[in-house]
Amino acid sequence: MKRLLTITLLCCGLSLFAQKKEKDILKALDDKASFYNDIAHQIWSNPELGYLEHNSSELLQHTLADAGFKVRAGVADIPTAFVAEWGSGGPVIGILAEFDALPGVSQKAVAHKEAVTEGGAGHACGHHLFGTASMAAGIEVKNWLEATGTAGTIRVYGTPAEEGGAGKVYMARAGLLDDVDAVLHWHPSSGNSAGATSTLANKSAKFRFYGEASHAAAAPERGRSALDGVEAMNYMVNLLREHVPQETRIHYVITRGGEAPNVVPAFAEVFYYVRNPDVANVKSIFAKVVKAAEGAAMGTNTEMDYEVIHGLYNVLPNETLARIMHKNLEKVGGVNYSPEERDFAEKITQTYPNVKVDLASAAKVQEFIVREKGTGGSTDVGDVSWLVPTAGLGTATWVPGTSAHTWQAVAAGGMSIGEKGMLVAAKTLTLTAIDIFNDPAVTGRALEELMRRRGDDFVYEALVGDRTPPLDYRK
Numbered sequence: 001m002k003r004l005l006t007i008t009l010l011c012c013g014l015s016l017f018a019q020k021k022e023k024d025i026l027k028a029l030d031d032k033a034s035f036y037n038d039i040a041h042q043i044w045s046n047p048e049l050g051y052l053e054h055n056s057s058e059l060l061q062h063t064l065a066d067a068g069f070k071v072r073a074g075v076a077d078i079p080t081a082f083v084a085e086w087g088s089g090g091p092v093i094g095i096l097a098e099f100d101a102l103p104g105v106s107q108k109a110v111a112h113k114e115a116v117t118e119g120g121a122g123h124a125c126g127h128h129l130f131g132t133a134s135m136a137a138g139i140e141v142k143n144w145l146e147a148t149g150t151a152g153t154i155r156v157y158g159t160p161a162e163e164g165g166a167g168k169v170y171m172a173r174a175g176l177l178d179d180v181d182a183v184l185h186w187h188p189s190s191g192n193s194a195g196a197t198s199t200l201a202n203k204s205a206k207f208r209f210y211g212e213a214s215h216a217a218a219a220p221e222r223g224r225s226a227l228d229g230v231e232a233m234n235y236m237v238n239l240l241r242e243h244v245p246q247e248t249r250i251h252y253v254i255t256r257g258g259e260a261p262n263v264v265p266a267f268a269e270v271f272y273y274v275r276n277p278d279v280a281n282v283k284s285i286f287a288k289v290v291k292a293a294e295g296a297a298m299g300t301n302t303e304m305d306y307e308v309i310h311g312l313y314n315v316l317p318n319e320t321l322a323r324i325m326h327k328n329l330e331k332v333g334g335v336n337y338s339p340e341e342r343d344f345a346e347k348i349t350q351t352y353p354n355v356k357v358d359l360a361s362a363a364k365v366q367e368f369i370v371r372e373k374g375t376g377g378s379t380d381v382g383d384v385s386w387l388v389p390t391a392g393l394g395t396a397t398w399v400p401g402t403s404a405h406t407w408q409a410v411a412a413g414g415m416s417i418g419e420k421g422m423l424v425a426a427k428t429l430t431l432t433a434i435d436i437f438n439d440p441a442v443t444g445r446a447l448e449e450l451m452r453r454r455g456d457d458f459v460y461e462a463l464v465g466d467r468t469p470p471l472d473y474r475k
Helices: 002-031 033-045 054-066 127-148 167-173 226-243 279-300 319-332 339-349 359-363 381-387 407-413 416-438 441-454
Strands: 070-073 082-088 092-097 152-158 182-189 201-210 249-256 267-276 303-312 390-396
Touching (some): 002 033, 054 127, 092 127, 092 416, 127 182, 182 319, 182 381, 182 441, 226 249, 279 303, 319 390, 319 441, 339 407, 381 390
Parallel strands (some): 182 390
């Protein structure tokens, strides 16, 4: 009986000790919140597009180096990509950090539409928060490893150009993740969730048509319109929508359509995305889009070539890691608004016509779900997840009801609501990484799940082929 009581007291003591250490870890992040908020705001205030994020990347690199990380810059032939590492041996845990902005969504941190610079870039997907929280988690995990003498390696991967540039794909193709046991990531959102869910696979390309310029009124018969080629392609692709799986998404923008109405355009360009939950479907649908482009060129007597810009696998869920992430998100909790933040949020929701919004949901954690089939958007985390067991989460950095890629997302991400959601992410990533270091056997179970999900015959082939990173795709 005495022995049983002793064991019980010992177990209770260990549990209390673990809780105390957990509280210390969370407090350390709370104490540095203003430091990390300032870094995120610097990136938000100077939004940089994909592969052009020199200031943002250098700021994160310098902060990690000052914290004791060994930083390798310019990896995978990408000037703004980096790997920051601390520790030795296994397990090796990677945390992904993004920091690129989007074009044309400049916005002040106010609850009405008002650009900082008309037509300028903005962080409408919250990657200023993404990169900063991931870095903060990496630093706190490093501090814990150092203080406890725990074996293992923590890495922060600086991954540029997620928005259409597929930075992670080129980093994965370069073998930078080959020795990693688990990868953690997160993304800004309008709610808090950490389920095992998938995304859409995606392949994009710029289709370029070449014709012959001429006076559009005096000698139109001498011209061959490259714009006709683009429009003929678009027409045929729009007809194609009837004959693809219903989950497919095809989007395009005409990036060059000519310079003047009275000049037959000698050059025109259209930028296409093709998405589907399944990589094989994306490949086959993309091939049909190429056929439409070839037919358009033939029918308009123009010439055509195309450049694949990016290609992404769908995210492969990993329930083993996701359940650990979800458990820690529940510990951390959601985002609680101050009266000023609630007033801001209420004003933001007034800009959403016919959308029912529950502001209280920002403070809640959604139930754990497993979703094998992707919906919504795409991410280059997908390729990583087919190579390394991967888990992620979303936190309420935006007002509930907000869609990514909007001025409302930029606004909330530039003030305290975004900062609070960022801290939730940093805490959850930190606790999850520490749990894995404390129980390295988790990585074996996660790897078994990965291999089961992807199948015995899986061979990774990047959808971008052997092309080099498109460093000028935003220029």
